């Protein structure tokens with residue numbers, strides 16, 4: 067586990083740095099240690115660069131499995147949907163996602179054999195027999211019919227939710243843009259869902275730190291969270307080879323996710339904006 071390499075982010079997209087990945091694949095191919103799969107992660111509602119990743123995976127004949135847990139409803143270039151690329155992708159319907167079945171998710175794959183195998187493993191790996199017969203370990207990962215129905219019902223409001231999250235992000239952007247505040251970039255041609263509005267606060271330019279803002283909001287019972295902690299900083303991956311220049315570390319140090327729920331009212335968002343803007347003004 068600890069030997070799985072982890073990669074830095076591209077500052078232009080905040081998703082996996084493809085140049086570093088390409089360099090590592092070239093070295094791995096030369097040394098005869100190509101990985102079985104590349105597993106990149108869509109971030110905060112934004113797809114990874116699917117074309118570049120599919121080209122790399124094809125070049126080295128390595129499987130591409132996309133973690134699209136956060137990006138249901140996002141579009142990549144030419145309207146291609148997040149969660150439909152590579153060999154397979156996963157989507158999450160966890161309670162904090164843009165649509166939810168209270169828990170669970172979905173595996174999307176273009177390989178029928180993978181779908182059959184996943185279904186087999188997710189339903190306790192029962193061999194075909196009238197009794198319970200097991201020749202391998204299985205799991206109880208079924209999404210119940212009831213949860214699936216809830217999810218299907220919500221698919222009808224997915225576009226509205228994406229529009230709402232994007233509008234929330236746009237409002238934050240208009241109200242809080244100033245020196246030292248940088249919003250997560252959206253690469254040209256892509257359409258993020260803006261699942262969460264994510265930004266960084268450069269204390270040298272903004273006069274306040276991410277923690278100053280987060281803790282001030284918390285005092286008013288408004289929850290905002292740091293950006294995800296990079297994998298190589300997690301104790302689990304302490305020994306893993308890291309390919310990067312610390313872009314992800316800087317994002318973690320200064321990054322903040324603002325309240326972004328689809329059901330947040332304009333009034334509630336105004337309060338978040340006014341409190342952050344007030345703190346920024348105070349320290350100018």
Ligand SMILES: Cc1ncc(COP(=O)(O)O)c(C=O)c1O
Nearest residue numbers: 107133135136158159160170171
């Ligand atoms: C990038 C990413 N991958 C995987 C998961 C896990 O999804 P789930 O909670 O449905 O297991 C999440 C969030 O929950 C996520 O944000």
